[in-house]
Every structure is written in C-alpha cells, then in structure tokens.
Amino acid sequence: MAFSTALRxxxxxxKTSKGVSLYSRxxxxxxxxxxxxxxxxxxxxxxxxxxVSGAFSFSAIAALMLARPSWQLAVLxxxxxxxxxxxxxxxxxxxxxxxxxxxxxxxxxxxxxxxxITAIHAAVLVSFYRFFKLPGDGWLLLxxxxxxxxxxxxFGGLLADKLKPKAVVTDGRPVPPPAPxxxxxxxxLPVDYGVFCAIFLLLGSERVFLGGYxxxxxxxxxxxxxxxxxxxxxxxxxxxx
Numbered sequence: 001m002a003f004s005t006a007l008r009x010x011x012x013x014x015k016t017s018k019g020v021s022l023y024s025r026x027x028x029x030x031x032x033x034x035x036x037x038x039x040x041x042x043x044x045x046x047x048x049x050x051x052v053s054g055a056f057s058f059s060a061i062a063a064l065m066l067a068r069p070s071w072q073l074a075v076l077x078x079x080x081x082x083x084x085x086x087x088x089x090x091x092x093x094x095x096x097x098x099x100x101x102x103x104x105x106x107x108x109x110x111x112x113x114x115x116x117i118t119a120i121h122a123a124v125l126v127s128f129y130r131f132f133k134l135p136g137d138g139w140l141l142l143x144x145x146x147x148x149x150x151x152x153x154x155f156g157g158l159l160a161d162k163l164k165p166k167a168v169v170t171d172g173r174p175v176p177p178p179a180p181x182x183x184x185x186x187x188x189l190p191v192d193y194g195v196f197c198a199i200f201l202l203l204g205s206e207r208v209f210l211g212g213y214x215x216x217x218x219x220x221x222x223x224x225x226x227x228x229x230x231x232x233x234x235x236x237x238x239x240x241x
Contacts, residue, residue, distance in 0.1 A: 010096075023194040024194060031086040036091075040094060046101075050091040050105070053088040056081070057080070057120075061119050064126075064127050065123045069132070069209070071204030077200045114155070118151060122147065149220045149221050190220065
C-alpha cells in the first residue's frame with residue numbers, strides 16, 4: 001500500500017472526537033496520521049511505534065532532570081515531548097490500519113502513557129530541587145500535586161470509559177454518537193497533554209515557568225473535581241442488566 005493510500009484509509013478510520021480537545025483533534029491526530037502512514041510503509045508494528053513514542057518522551061524527561069534549565073533545553077524538551085505525543089496517537093491509528101488491535105497492544109500503550117504522566121512531574125520536582133531558586137521549600141509540593149491530579153484524570157477517565165456501555169441500541173440498530181462540540185473541544189485544552197507539553201517552552205525563565213506551571217496545575221485541579229463528579233454521576237445512572 002502506497003503512503004498516500006495509507007493516509008487516505010487512515011482518514012476514514014479515526015476514533016470519535018467526543019471528549020477530545022481542539023489540539024488533539026486538529027494537530028496531534030493529523031500529525032499522528034502521517035507518522036502512522038510512514039510507519040506502515042516501513043513495516044513497523046503498533047507496539048514498535050508505542051516504544052518509539054516512549055523513547056522520545058523519556059528522553060525529554062531525562063533531559064529535564066539532568067540539564068540546567070535554558071531556552072535551548074526548553075525547545076528540545078518540548079519538541080521531544082510533542083513528537084512522543086504524536087507517535088502515541090500514531091500507534092493506535094497504525095493498529096486500525098493493519099487490523100492488529102489487541103488487548104496486549106492497548107495495555108502497553110496505557111502503561112507507557114501512565115509511566116510518562118507520572119515521570120514528567122517527578123522530573124519537574126527533580127529539576128526544581130537541583131536547579132531552581134525557589135521562593136520556598138513549599139514549591140516542591142507543586143509537582144506532587146500536579147502529578148496527583150494528572151494521574152487521577154488519566155486513570156479516572158480511562159476507567160469510566162471502560163465501564164460505560166459501548167453503544168446505545170434502538171430498534172436493533174446502534175445510535176451514532178452526537179457530533180463533538182467545538183466549545184467543549186476548546187474548554188478541554190487546559191487538560192490536553194499537548195498543551196501541557198507547551199508549558200516547557202517557558203523553561204528558560206524560572207519565574208515564568210513557575211507561574212505557568214502553577215496556573216496550569218490550578219486549572220487541572222478544577223477539572224479534576226468536575227470530571228470526578230461527572231464520571232461518578234454518569235456511572236451511577238447505569239442500571240445493572
């Protein structure tokens with residue numbers, strides 16, 4: 001299959017955009033689609049693409065822990081995280097193109113995602129401790145709080161999705177999901193991992209990075225409370241069969 005043919009087939013095999021932010025819908029997924037088509041031409045498997053995603057992400061995380069913050073490091077960390085995120089989108093798209101979706105592949109993808117989300121905030125904590133002139137030791141709790149919120153949002157959303165009925169059926173026919181809301185896609189930007197990656201572009205200035213990281217943490221905590229209430233309410237409404 002030619003690259004252009006693979007790309008065309010991938011455009012018609014996308015997951016629903018419901019609950020997906022504007023960045024993931026219009027930036028990360030399209031870039032991941034191109035990477036998936038390229039990986040298909042190279043004969044790569046979805047699991048190999050997942051490992052490539054992890055290699056980019058954990059290279060950025062290691063650099064964040066080991067190198068003194070600078071504008072050069074800011075660009076390198078951002079690019080590595082963003083490319084890793086794009087490959088994270090590509091693995092699932094490649095699996096659908098090759099018709100090789102599997103529980104093992106999905107498990108590996110989620111394990112790498114969870115490790116990445118946990119490690120990135122731990123790396124910020126290490127960077128704070130080693131390189132930053134913090135106003136006080138209390139700032140060291142900030143990455144731990146952000147890590148707490150990020151892991152709960154990831155795990156809570158993943159589990160809620162698994163526990164919800166997969167499709168609504170009326171008269172023996174599945175009802176298509178409602179069209180994704182653009183307003184919701186915009187509102188979800190603060191909790192999109194791609195937007196979080198962009199915060200590292202501020203790493204050249206300690207004060208600016210601290211302010212941006214703190215602001216994004218506060219917004220994520222608000223979303224955490226809202227998401228937990230929403231997911232619990234939706235799951236509580238499900239009646240046992």
